[in-house]
Amino acid sequence: MLLYEYGLSDIMAPEPVIEMRKLTKYYGRSRGIIDVDLIVERGEVFGFLGPNGAGKSTTIRTILDYIRPTSGFARVNGMDPQKEGAKVRRSVGYLPSDFETYHGMTARKYLRTLLSMMEYRGRDRIEELAERFQLDLDRKIKEFSRGNRQKVGLVSAFMHYPLLVILDEPTTGLDPLMQQEFYNLVHEEKEAGRTVFLSSHILAEVEAICDRVGIIKEGRLIVVEAMRSFKEKTGKIMQVRFDREVDPSLFSSIRGVAHVEVPEPAELTITVSGNIDAVIKELARHTVLELDYEDMSLESLFLKYYEKELPNRRKADAAGGAAA
Amino acid sequence: MKLPLFAASLSSSRMSTIIYCGVLVFYGIMIMSAFPSVMETASDPFAENNGATITEKGKIDGVPVYNLTWHTQAGVLTHFALGFSGNISLADLMQGSFDADGMDWDMIEGFLEERPGISGMLSDQGSERPKEPMALDENGTSLLYLGEGTYVRFVNTPGSTIFIAVLVPEDGNLSNATIKGPVMLGNLDVVTGFDEYIKDNPFVEGVMGGAVVDFTHVRGYISLEYFSMWPLFLVIFIAIKTSGIVSKHVEDRSMDILLATGYSRTRFLNEKMLLVLVNLALVLIFAFLGLLLGTIMIGETFPLGGMIFSFLDSIPLALAFIGLSLLVSVLVDEGGKAIGVVMGLVVGEYILLIVANLASWGSTLEWFTLFSYSDPYRAMIDNSLDAVNVIVPLAVAFVSITLSYILFNRKEIHA
Numbered sequence: 001m002l003l004y005e006y007g008l009s010d011i012m013a014p015e016p017v018i019e020m021r022k023l024t025k026y027y028g029r030s031r032g033i034i035d036v037d038l039i040v041e042r043g044e045v046f047g048f049l050g051p052n053g054a055g056k057s058t059t060i061r062t063i064l065d066y067i068r069p070t071s072g073f074a075r076v077n078g079m080d081p082q083k084e085g086a087k088v089r090r091s092v093g094y095l096p097s098d099f100e101t102y103h104g105m106t107a108r109k110y111l112r113t114l115l116s117m118m119e120y121r122g123r124d125r126i127e128e129l130a131e132r133f134q135l136d137l138d139r140k141i142k143e144f145s146r147g148n149r150q151k152v153g154l155v156s157a158f159m160h161y162p163l164l165v166i167l168d169e170p171t172t173g174l175d176p177l178m179q180q181e182f183y184n185l186v187h188e189e190k191e192a193g194r195t196v197f198l199s200s201h202i203l204a205e206v207e208a209i210c211d212r213v214g215i216i217k218e219g220r221l222i223v224v225e226a227m228r229s230f231k232e233k234t235g236k237i238m239q240v241r242f243d244r245e246v247d248p249s250l251f252s253s254i255r256g257v258a259h260v261e262v263p264e265p266a267e268l269t270i271t272v273s274g275n276i277d278a279v280i281k282e283l284a285r286h287t288v289l290e291l292d293y294e295d296m297s298l299e300s301l302f303l304k305y306y307e308k309e310l311p312n313r314r315k316a317d318a319a320g321g322a323a324a
Numbered sequence: 325m326k327l328p329l330f331a332a333s334l335s336s337s338r339m340s341t342i343i344y345c346g347v348l349v350f351y352g353i354m355i356m357s358a359f360p361s362v363m364e365t366a367s368d369p370f371a372e373n374n375g376a377t378i379t380e381k382g383k384i385d386g387v388p389v390y391n392l393t394w395h396t397q398a399g400v401l402t403h404f405a406l407g408f409s410g411n412i413s414l415a416d417l418m419q420g421s422f423d424a425d426g427m428d429w430d431m432i433e434g435f436l437e438e439r440p441g442i443s444g445m446l447s448d449q450g451s452e453r454p455k456e457p458m459a460l461d462e463n464g465t466s467l468l469y470l471g472e473g474t475y476v477r478f479v480n481t482p483g484s485t486i487f488i489a490v491l492v493p494e495d496g497n498l499s500n501a502t503i504k505g506p507v508m509l510g511n512l513d514v515v516t517g518f519d520e521y522i523k524d525n526p527f528v529e530g531v532m533g534g535a536v537v538d539f540t541h542v543r544g545y546i547s548l549e550y551f552s553m554w555p556l557f558l559v560i561f562i563a564i565k566t567s568g569i570v571s572k573h574v575e576d577r578s579m580d581i582l583l584a585t586g587y588s589r590t591r592f593l594n595e596k597m598l599l600v601l602v603n604l605a606l607v608l609i610f611a612f613l614g615l616l617l618g619t620i621m622i623g624e625t626f627p628l629g630g631m632i633f634s635f636l637d638s639i640p641l642a643l644a645f646i647g648l649s650l651l652v653s654v655l656v657d658e659g660g661k662a663i664g665v666v667m668g669l670v671v672g673e674y675i676l677l678i679v680a681n682l683a684s685w686g687s688t689l690e691w692f693t694l695f696s697y698s699d700p701y702r703a704m705i706d707n708s709l710d711a712v713n714v715i716v717p718l719a720v721a722f723v724s725i726t727l728s729y730i731l732f733n734r735k736e737i738h739a
Contacts, residue, residue, distance in 0.1 A: 061737070061738075064584070066580065066583070066736070066737040066738075067736040067737065067738065068736060085588070085589075086583075086586050086587060086588040086589075086591075087586065089583060089584050089585070089586050090585065090586025091586075092584075094580075094581075094584040096577065096580040096581060096584070098577055099577070099580070099581060100576045100577040100578045100580075100581075101578045101581055102332060102336050102578065104335075104336045105332070105335070105336065110332075113328050113329075113331075113332045114581070114585050116326060116328035117328045117329060117582070117585035117586070117587055118585045118586055119326075119586070153581070156581065
């Protein structure tokens, strides 16, 4: 199996790249993750979305054999992490959340040490990625800001051309320009046929770069969707202030508008799923004094999915209880 | 075979290792540079003892003048001070019990009764004090003082080497008298046959913690001044180095990225343990060098064989604490807490050793302190290693290190 590659033509990764079946982890009596079923295919960028404490890191740490599952199993690059943990980890590029390392080293020496530990002898991308992320390789890591340390972590995850990159909250501490650079890098990796699995609690980030998204809450994977259909469901929120009162029904009747609220007499809050063109055209017929346009919050999104998922789960739990 | 984690860890910890090794060299040189002055002082090893003190106050016509002082107490009728010119040995003086008054009076009384000059003098309380040492018998016993004072300055014409002060109670009964001293002059061994005495009196050796050596010689001096604390210094250093092997990396989360390189947990521990062993070797080498340089600087002969055995003796002990510290490091996820637990273990074990040495009921405690399985001064004197001192610590090391590897391979590394 070729684990580190330069070009798409040479890539020979097994499929699926990540497979989890009923993966469950309890910390004593505390919930980690419960019955997570997930398959990530080669060449896709998968976003693992959830609030803090939902189980994102637990899932990643389980499939990389930092922790052991209570039940269920996982395979990464065709290997069982519990039996071949070191090989699994060597076959991926990994950026842990709140990444820390030897502070006394320069970034260059540190990254070279990691390559040496990987026993990687091919051409590396340290210089290229450092230039891209504007990282001074000759400074000691202890002199870096949080954002620059995160850049070191990102370089370490991608520097050896891994076929699978697992990133846990990758943009923590990055400024918007560097976040965009990171998004570009992920797109390029996808085009090169590599797989990226990233966890995040930032909806816009996942929307910007992922092909598919899985939402995890309270340890359960509540939905896995292609990004296109996901975007249609998530929607955007418009907050509009007019020069006079406007009839909300003018907007609620437009296709794609999910909800309209009237917080103040001359204000409307419009939740839009899908195409906003018709809404913009209707707005243009009025005098708009102020307009805010933002993503639906993660909590609103979870509530939206929970509304749909909860009755199903209750049914499933009831059926399980009856069977027992 | 490349050892990148070992190299990186060595590089990141090099400053602390260099500093510690430098301190050890300096400490060795410092200890040895004090030897000449200690030798000078050691020529009067018992210049102060049991409420009596003797100090040299110069010379008159080449004969040394001394000041002998002693503590007195209530209910004393008179004091007298005696000097002995070497015909009485330390063994004679110290044989018997070590009670609060110093020596067994029966022995002294017998000694005095054999010397009628003293008894006669005591029966005549009005006699004039001697202005200079008064010979009492042909065996070299001299009366230095008689009266109510608590000191005497005298020209040591009889060449006395051992001195005592006797506090005679108001009833004049010598059976109730108190002895202050003895204090001594001159080379301890030459004067008293000290080494022979210790060899023949295991009780005294036991009271003094088994650490009785003649430190007027380089070998004895190093073993007493350096090696009495060496096991503790060595173990503290090595335990601190070991206790962070796993716990520190788990706490600061650097373990994640190190294992993400594909290092197996066993290989991780292997390279970290190699680092600890290199540190141990460096510390031993630099401690040895410090003593060697110090000995050369003062122009003494370096006791090479004894030194090698002394350092070898401390290796099994160090390995045992390396094993225990590693086990703590695997079990405790916080670096600071792991160091705290390990230091508690080290200090606790050492206190146990002290209690075992001091308390009459404490001898069985020795079984439970690893420090009792190291005896570098005995290794130095005997030029050999005690088999038990090798086997027991190595067994502890083997069990704890094996257990650490098993537990670390099963350990869950949390974020």
